[in-house]
Amino acid sequence: MKLLHIPLLFVLLLFSTLSFAQDSYSEYDTKVYDIISTISSENVEKDVKKLADFGTRHTLSDTVSETRGIGAARRWIKSEFDKISAECNGCLEVYYQRNLLEKGANNRIVNNVWIVNVVAVLRGTQNPNSYAIMSGDIDSRASDVTNYTIDAPGANDNATGIAGILEAARVLSKYHVEGKSKFKSSIAFAALSGEEQGLFGGKFMAEQAKKDNWDVIGVINNDMIGNIEGVDGVIDNRSFRIFSEPTSMTETEQERNRRRYYGGEIDGVSRQLARYVHSTTQKYMPEMNPTMIYRLDRFGRGGHHRPFNDEGFAGVRIMESHENYNRQHQDIREENGIKYGDVVAGVNFDYLAKLTSVNAIVLANLGWSPLAPQNVKIGGAVQPSTTLSWDKPKKGNSNIIGYKIYWRETTAPQWQYTRFVPKEFYQNDTNTTEQITFVLENIVIDNYLFGVATVDENGHESIVSFPREVIR
Numbered sequence: 207m208k209l210l211h212i213p214l215l216f217v218l219l220l221f222s223t224l225s226f227a228q229d230s231y232s233e234y235d236t237k238v239y240d241i242i243s244t245i246s247s248e249n250v251e252k253d254v255k256k257l258a259d260f261g262t263r264h265t266l267s268d269t270v271s272e273t274r275g276i277g278a279a280r281r282w283i284k285s286e287f288d289k290i291s292a293e294c295n296g297c298l299e300v301y302y303q304r305n306l307l308e309k310g311a312n313n314r315i316v317n318n319v320w321i322v323n324v325v326a327v328l329r330g331t332q333n334p335n336s337y338a339i340m341s342g343d344i345d346s347r348a349s350d351v352t353n354y355t356i357d358a359p360g361a362n363d364n365a366t367g368i369a370g371i372l373e374a375a376r377v378l379s380k381y382h383v384e385g386k387s388k389f390k391s392s393i394a395f396a397a398l399s400g401e402e403q404g405l406f407g408g409k410f411m412a413e414q415a416k417k418d419n420w421d422v423i424g425v426i427n428n429d430m431i432g433n434i435e436g437v438d439g440v441i442d443n444r445s446f447r448i449f450s451e452p453t454s455m456t457e458t459e460q461e462r463n464r465r466r467y468y469g470g471e472i473d474g475v476s477r478q479l480a481r482y483v484h485s486t487t488q489k490y491m492p493e494m495n496p497t498m499i500y501r502l503d504r505f506g507r508g509g510h511h512r513p514f515n516d517e518g519f520a521g522v523r524i525m526e527s528h529e530n531y532n533r534q535h536q537d538i539r540e541e542n543g544i545k546y547g548d549v550v551a552g553v554n555f556d557y558l559a560k561l562t563s564v565n566a567i568v569l570a571n572l573g574w575s576p577l578a579p580q581n582v583k584i585g586g587a588v589q590p591s592t593t594l595s596w597d598k599p600k601k602g603n604s605n606i607i608g609y610k611i612y613w614r615e616t617t618a619p620q621w622q623y624t625r626f627v628p629k630e631f632y633q634n635d636t637n638t639t640e641q642i643t644f645v646l647e648n649i650v651i652d653n654y655l656f657g658v659a660t661v662d663e664n665g666h667e668s669i670v671s672f673p674r675e676v677i678r
Contacts, residue, residue, distance in 0.1 A: 341367070
């Protein structure tokens with residue numbers, strides 16, 4: 207690693223006798239509580255029932271009928287996005303994303319088929335090319351994944367995810383009109399296709415985002431967010447899981463080697479997004495019990511966040527804590543007194559509304575927040591203190607009031623300690639420091655892991671940035 211020279215003018219020392227007022231800004235935005243109270247269980251129930259009524263949404267099912275098949279389903283989804291947009295004076299950019307798959311692309315693609323995503327974007331005012339994305343899957347399946355004519359209502363898997371993105375779009379669009387607090391960054395709602403056949407919709411969208419140079423803040427994939435009755439006998443309407451990969455799939459060999467000496471094995475961008483979902487939920491919805499799962503997905507399985515991870519983007523999966531396998535990927539039937547099939551009766555709409563609220567408040571906070579600090583570096587080897595430096599975000603930084611340094615013990619799953627660095631500490635009346643350097647006195651680098659987040663005047667915080675370079 208190259209030697210970094212830091213001008214003494216910019217080195218900001220923190221002495222043990224110096225304290226920073228934590229009450230210089232409000233850490234809670236009351237608008238977030240309004241979002242939670244506006245999410246409607248009646249709306250998501252109506253949407254789940256509508257989607258299930260299409261009979262099947264199999265990727266290869268009918269595209270001509272107006273009442274059955276995936277074609278009718280995706281046209282209805284687009285019409286709902288268009289309706290939401292009309293109610294907010296055209297605030298949503300709604301479009302189809304189409305890609306042709308030829309027969310034999312894998313053993314689940316038994317005919318040529320168009321993979322069609324439906325996307326709606328609330329365009330950000332300051333950082334329009336930065337995107338917080340909420341996704342769900344349109345398609346459904348029965349026991350035989352290649353049977354595209356049999357009934358497969360897919361009420362929980364995954365009409366619940368689509369109902370969630372529609373309701374989140376309805377509510378958040380109301381905060382993107384004149385007189386409301388518009389979002390700085392863009393928020394995208396993505397109804398993805400082809401998940402059951404090989405995660406194709408997510409793959410095509412992630413590749414397009416890469417091609418178009420999207421700055422993806424994070425992807426929250428929702429897949430099965432409505433069941434509370436587990437096959438294990440547990441009934442739980444407050445817990446949910448957040449799946450995330452530990453490190454980036456696109457890291458270089460040099461970056462992997464650095465981790466041996468400097469840490470970061472569980473601090474990739476997706477894991478930081480998972481922590482953000484977890485902390486935002488605990489902050490604004492303390493009645494909920496989020497559980498971080500240190501794995502891409504369920505054991506040996508995958509979801510539609512994975513293609514985004516494959517492109518190096520932060521992506522997590524949100525889903526219920528207790529699954530019912532009798533209701534997943536099953537033909538509708540009854541055997542030995544057990545009912546099989548993913549039908550509407552297996553969905554708890556109040557729980558679905560809660561997990562929709564989780565998504566909506568995370569999206570809102572990401573949309574309102576400044577972008578994360580850039581080029582975060584760390585140093586402090588064989589020293590009694592730890593030094594952190596970072597660059598101010600290049601865009602949308604007009605209302606940044608400071609930064610929050612986070613640190614935690616190396617075995618702790620969540621950030622434990624914080625230190626707020628207010629604007630007044632690194633800015634005077636005539637000059638603004640683009641690179642900020644800060645010393646945590648008497649905090650030994652060997653014992654902790656560190657990160658930095660940006661904070662605005664309303665208490666919105668960016669996702670924590672983990673140091674990727676070392677100060678010598």
